[in-house]
Amino acid sequence: MQQLMHRLVADPGLGSLVIETRATNETIRFQIAADVRCIRVVESLLGELVPGMQTVKAGVRRAVTRAARLKVTHPLLALDTSRIEAVTRALLAGLSGLRTGEQLVLQLFIGGRVAPMLSRRPPLEARQSWWSLLNHGARTASGDELARVRERRRQHGALVSVRLGAEAATPQKARALIQRLFGALCTIEAAGVRLRLWPEDPAKLHQVRRPWYYGLQLSSTEIASLTGWPVGEGDLPGLPPVSPRQIPPPNWLAGMHQRLAGRVFARSSAPGRPVALGIPPRDALLHTVLLGPTGAGKSTALEHLALADITAGRGVVVIDPKSDLVTDLLERIPTERVDDVVVLDPTDPGPVGLNPLAAATRQPELTVDALLATCKAVFADSWGIRTEEILTAALLTLAKVGGPAATLVMIPSLLTNPAFRRMVTRKLHDPLGVSAFWAKFDAKSPEQQATEIAPVLNKLQQFVIRPQLRAVLGQTQPRFQLREVFTNRTILLVSLNKGVIGSEAARLLGSLLIGQLWPLILSRAALPPERRHLVSIYVDEVHDFLHGIPGDLADALAQSRSLGVAWHLAHQYRNQLTPAMRAAIDANARNKICFGLAAPDARDMAAMTSGLEPLDFIRLxxxxxxxxxxxxxxETGWISGITLPPHPSQRPAIDARAASRHRYGIPAKETETALTQLTSHPIPTAPATETTSPPAPPTSPGEFGRRLAPTKRRQK
Structure with a gap:
């Protein structure tokens, strides 16, 4: 601030300047006025010399009812500017605490400039009496006074008129307010220099009239001390806290509202005119990461971006592990797009199905490779060679055979039920591949089989043990195919409520879904670039589901960019991600939205900025x-903002869910019945007088499927 004032005072070409600090019960405003021909130059200097300052056109100024003008007892002596921060703090405190309808104004009218000068002779002591002067002669000022005067003369200065104004319910109250502000100004007094108040016409202050007599000649430092404009690093009375810092948007961003195409998630919060903060569709392909704890506002930002994509007619996928975001979107989706909505919710009585093996007969190896990559990433801590061999054979078998048995939930039955396995494998004609594997497998004893398949069953039990997952993954021919997101611009909302289906089941299903999306994304390479319309994928709690992307995440994000797919990845804290994931997202998610962070994340994000401290992120x-x-x-650079409030609800979410269920869902009871019939075989009924033996126990813990109940040995 001192540098700014030095520059303004040093340039006589700027003409007269008026600096005002105006306070009400709501805010403290800092205003500056200049000649019309110079105002652009002054505005430019403000932006260049005070980083982060943003200027806006001043509104209507309220008139004051009482005013006063500042005088000093010895104008040739300098004021005490050694404690400029303390003076500023006192002034802002004096401007604070006003009631409704009250205001205080501190106005500095800066006129003619005074150039620096040499001290030809030391000033005389200002406090020497006439009697002492006549009897002892003139005495030189003290050392402190000499130092302050020399410092003043070394600086540029100006003729200044300082006015104080107040508005209050009564004249007495207005007088008291002016006196309070004057008391704060007195903190700049120095030895031999006292401030005094002189009555002033309130109209002169309100109309900013040029004074006929300025009364003060001040240096640039003295002027800066009297303005009350913020200086120093700490919090100041009456002003918002320094941390979190309010960072304005660049000036060019205000003219980009049309470019955002409705994809706005926040507005700028720095003083001045609010500016929309968003990500245009084209720039969304640079990918977006949202970081912040639960309840910080990530879902609100995701809602705005997703609704903008939905309204624009784009294909959208939303994976929500809490179901709140899905519910909010269902309530707000435009009416003309409700028919495009598919809700995949395992807790629905008639859920939408997901069967990666349904259309795998054409390229079974590619389908199996994608599924294996997902399983291997999800179960990385307990993945072995034998597990991979058995699971590969099981998946290839079901993928090649197709038909009612080609679902993931049938893998345990394929491994544990000999009759079901024979029914499936007899359709195979692959003597050098999976047929040979099953021949070798069937030649082993039940104990050996149980030992080998136990690790696989332990991993796949999540698919079978939960009825909700069976209802989704057990559908032989789902009514919805994932490719419709890309071909028909369908809106797929995936609700994976961890509290209902379990965190592990949600993680498995979400990872499986992303794993099935990835080949569809890669297939867009066959399309010319102009036909790769934007598809947006939103993933909350992304650390749970990114395992579904095979290979290197950084490469996947880079490929998605060229294939017209924009990822929006949200998570709570950075340690949820592996180091490789963090590095990939930091480098490839060029759009970053941060909410209030814990200390470790605040340090990491502050290191990516220029001008923000960890405390700024912590205090959001x-x-x-x-x-x-x-x-x-x-690139906009880092901007402080406030997320927009949610859009108003248009309908109950249950209506959109019902419409999706009617078009794409299959009742869970039907799926369960079909699975039961598929694995059941006729068993001879024992006579009423005979007691049948109990079913044989499974060969190992966690084994699924059905075995035939023991019967009397058949005669050959």
Missing amino acids: PRYATYSTAWVDGQ
Whole structure:
């Protein structure tokens, strides 16, 4: 601030300047006025010399009812500017605590400039009496006074008129307010220099009239001390806290609203005119990461971006492990797009199905490779060679055979039920491949088989033991295919409520879904670039589901960008991600939205900025953000903002769910009945007088499927 004031005072070409600090019960405003021909130059200097300052056109100024003008007892002596921060703090405290309808104004009218000068002779002591002067002669000022005067003369200065104004319910109250502000100004007094108040016409202050007599000649440092404009690093009275810092958007961003195409998630929170913060469709392909704890506002930002894509007619996938985001979207999706909505919710009585093996007969090896990559990533801690061999054979068998048996939930039955296995494998004609594997497998004893398949069954039990997952993954021919997101621009909302289906089941199903999306994304390479319309994928709690992407995540994000798929990845804290995931997201998610963070994450994100400290991220309140994005090929830099409130609800979510169930769902009871019939075989009924033996126990814990109940030995 001192540097700014030095520059303004040093340039006589700027003409007269008026600096005002105006306070009400709601806010403290800092205003500056200049000649019309110079105002652009002054505005430019403000932006260049005070980083982060944003200027806006001042509104209507309220008139004051009482005013006063500042005088000093010895104008030739300098004021005490050694404690400028303390003076500023006192002034802002004096401007604070006003009631409704009250205001206080501190106005500095800066006129003619005074150049620096040499001290030809030391000033005389200002406090020497006439009697002492006549009897002892003139005495030189003290050392402290000399130092302050020399410092003043070394600086540029100006003629200044300082006015104080107040508005209150009564004249007495207005007088008291002015006196309070004057008391704060007195903290700049020095030895031999006292401030005094002189009555002033309130109209002169309100109309900013040029004074006929300025009364003060001040240095640039003295002027800076009297303005009350913020200086120093700490929090100041009457002003928002320094941390979290309010960072304004670049000036060019205000003209980019049309480019955002409705994809707005927040507005800027720095003083000045609010500017929309968003990510245009084209720049969304640079991918977006949202970081913040539960309840910070991530879902609200995701809702705005997803609704913008839905409204624009794009294909959208939303994976939500809490179901709140899906519910909010269902309530707000435009009416004309409700028919495009598919809700995949395992807890639904008639859920939408997901069967990766349904269309695998054409390229079974590719389908199996994708499924194996997902399983291997999900079960990385307990994955072995034998597990991979058995699971590969089981998946290839079901993929090649097809038909009612080709579902993931049938793998345990294929491994544990000899009759079902014979029924399936007899359709195979692969003597050098899976047929040979099953011949060798069937030649082993039941004990050996149980030992080998136990690790596989332990992993796949999540698919079978939970009725909700069976209802989704057990559908032989689902009514919805994932490719419709890309071909028909369908809206797929995946609700994986961990509290209902379990966190492990949600993780498995979400990873499986992403694993099935990935080949469809890669298949877009066959399309010319102009036909690769934007498809947006939103994943909350992304650390649970990114295992579904095979290979290197950084390469996957880079490939998605060229194939027209934009990823929006949200998570709570960075340690949820593996180091490789963190590095990939940091490098490839160029749009970043941060909410209030814990200390470790705050340090990491502050290191990616220029000008923000970890404490700024830590102190962000709910729904407040720091974000950096790309807009029309330009990076905005980090901007402080507030997320927009949710859109108004248009319908109960249950209506959209019912419509999706009617078009794409299959009742869970039907799926369960079909699975039961598929694995059941006729068993001779024992006579009423005979007691049948109990069913044989499974060969190992965690074994699924059905075995034939023991019967009397058949005669050959």
